[in-house]
Amino acid sequence: MSMFRTVTARLYAPTKPLIPRFSNGLRKYATQSQTDLKEVLAAMIPVKQEEIKSFRSQHGASKIGDIQIDQLYGGMRGMKSMICETSVLDPEEGIRFRGLSIPECQKVLPTAQGGEEPLPEGLFWLLVTGDVPTQEQADWLSRQWADRADLPSHVVTMLDNFPNNLHPMSQFSAAISALNSESNFAKKYAEGVHKSKYWEFAYEDSMDLIAKLPTVAAKIYRNLYREGSSIGAIDPEKDWSANFTSMLGYEEPMFTELMRLYLTIHSDHEGGNVSAHTCHLVGSALSDPYLSFAAAMNGLAGPLHGLANQEVLVWLTKLQQDLGGEVSDEQLRDFIWNTLKGGQVVPGYGHAVLRKTDPRYTCQREFALKHLPDDPMFKLVSQLYKIVPGVLLEQGKAKNPWPNVDAHSGVLLQYYGCKEMQYYTVLFGVSRALGCLASYIWSRALGLPLERPKSMSTEGLKKLVGAQ
C-alpha cells in the first residue's frame, strides 16, 4: 500500500526545436528536444563507453603519480585513486558541476516560475547528462519525482516507531535501507538480468529514491519536532524543493527558494569525500542504490564530514549570548583576536581550500543580503566575514583565510524558523543524493568493477622499504 499521493492528470511536454548548445565533449547530442532522461542517457552511454575504451587503450598503462608511505597512514590524502565524472574542484573557481561553476549554474540553470534560484532538478539533469537542461526537462523531472514520492507503509510505520532520542541521521539512514524493498535493481539482479541493463534499473531506483528522500526527511522532521503532525500530500504541480518545504510545514516562499539553492550547492563535491566515495564503493559490489546511499549517509553522519554546519551555528549562538547583542567591529575584533591567539579556532574558517572565498559561501551571502539583511545572526556572520580573515592574516596564521560553505548555511535556515541544528545534516544528505546517484547510474553504465584497493600492514611496508 502506498501513501501520500495525489493523482492528477499528467501533462506531457511538447517537443521544442533545437537551441544552441555549449561545445564540450559530452554535449554533442541532440538532447534538447527530449525530456525523458532515460532515453537521453540511453543514447549517451554507448558513446561514452567508446570514448573510455579508446582512452584506455592508448593511455591505460600511463603512470600518473607516486605513492608515499605517509599517504597510506594519512587517509590517502592527495592520492589519485578513483573516477568521478560529475564534478571537479577548480582551485580558483571552486566546484565545477560538469564544468560549470556555481555562479555559472546560477545563470544558466532553469528556475521555478517566478523564482531566481536554480532548481535542483536542473542540476541533476546536468550532473547526469553533462548538458544544461531546458525548462521543460527540469519540469519533467519535477513531475517524475512528484510521481515517485510515495513511501511503502512499512517504512512509514518504522519511522513512526523510532524513539525521539534516535538521531535524525540514524533514522534517515535506516529508512533508506528499508526502502530497498522497492528496489528494481535488486529484483532484476536476482532474476539474472544481463549486466548491460544494470544502468536502467539503477536509473529507476535512483529516480525513485531521490523522489522519496524529501518524504522520508519530512516525516522525520515532523515526528521529532512537530509532534508527528501529517506531512500532507505531494502536489504534482510543485517542484521537488517546494513539495519538500510544504511537507516540512513551511509556508514562506523564500524558504522554498532557499531550499532550492541549498539542495543545489550541496549536491556534489568530487568523488573522494566520505559520502560520495562510500556510495561508489558499496555500489561497486552491486548493492542497490538504496543500500549504497544509506551507507553514504552513515558516513555523512560522522562528525568530521557532515556536522560542520551544526558546529558553526552552535558557536555563533554562544557568541551571540556571550557578546550580549550587537557589538562594534572593534569589540568583535578583540574577541576574535583573543580566541585565535588563545589557540582556538573560529568554526567555518581556517580550512579553506580555495584561494578566495568559496562560491558556495558567496551565493548564500548574496541570498541573505537580498532577503534577510537585518537578521541579527546574519549581521554577526557578516561582521565575522569582515573581521576574521584580517585577523588570520595579521596573526600570520593563514594566507587562505576565507570561510567555507558551512560558515553560512545554518544562519539562513534558522532565519526561517528551522532551528533544529541536529537536523541540518539530513538536508545536506537529501542534496548529496543528486551527486551520489548520478555517479551511481554512470558507474553501472560504464561497468565499473568491484573496488578493492591493496592494503598493507606496517610490517609489510617496512619490508618494502628495507626498514628495521
Added chain:
Amino acid sequence: MFVCTGRLLHVARVLACRAQIKQHLSSISGTNNDDLANAMGKRATWENFYKTQSEQGTKQFDWFVGYEEVVDLVSPYLHKHKKSHNSHVVALDLGCGLSNVALRMCLSSEEPMRIVCADIVMSPLQTMRQQYQSTRGVVRNSESHLLFTMADASQLPFKDRCFDVVLDKGTTDVIIRSSRGGDLARTVVQESLRVLRCGGQLLQFSDEDPDIRLTLLNGVASRSRATVTFKEISTPHGMEYFMYVVQKES
C-alpha cells in the same frame, strides 16, 4: 644537530613577545589587512607591510609555523646532506621576510651551516641583518653564517646547483596570488629546482590544501626530474599546514 642555548631561547622569546604586542597595536588600522586579503601578490603590499612593521619596531614575523616546527621537519634533510658531502650545508630561505627561522637555525646548528636569506623587499632584510649582527656572538659553530640579499624568486641571482635545501614558507602562496599567478609560481618552483644541487629539496610550508598545491607542484616536477611528497603539520591550535617536498633527482 641543533642545541638551543638558554640565552638564545630567552632572546628569541623576548623578541617574539615584543613583536606580538606591536602586531596587536597595528591591527587597529585596517589598511594592511585589506591589501593582504585582496592584493597579496603585489610587491607594493609587502613594501607597505614591512614599512609598517618597521615603524612599529617589529623584529620578527613568521607565517604559519615558526622555528620549533620547521627545525624538526627540516633537520633530517640537513643531516643527510651533511653526511653525504661533509662540508657546510647550504640553504636558501626564499622570501624570508621577518622570519627568524634561518637566524635561529644558523645560531643553533652544531654543524656549520650557511643560509642565504633572500627577499624582494629591502626593509625586512635590514632588520634581520641587524638582529644577526647583534646575536652572532652566541653562534654554536663559528663557521656558520647568515647572508642577506635582495632577490626576485622568479629570477634568482644564483648559479645552478648551489643549495642543498630551499625553504619557502609562505612565499609561493604570495606569488600564486599575483596577476600572473600560476605561471609565475611555476617559474619560481623551476628556479628553486635550478639552484638546488642534485638530491636537494625544495621545502614549501603552506596552508594550501594538497588537492590544490600538488597539482601545481606535480606539473613542474614531472618536467624537471623531481618528485613531490608532502607531510601534514598539525598544530595545537587546530590550523592545518603542510610541508611540500620537491625532491630533485640525484
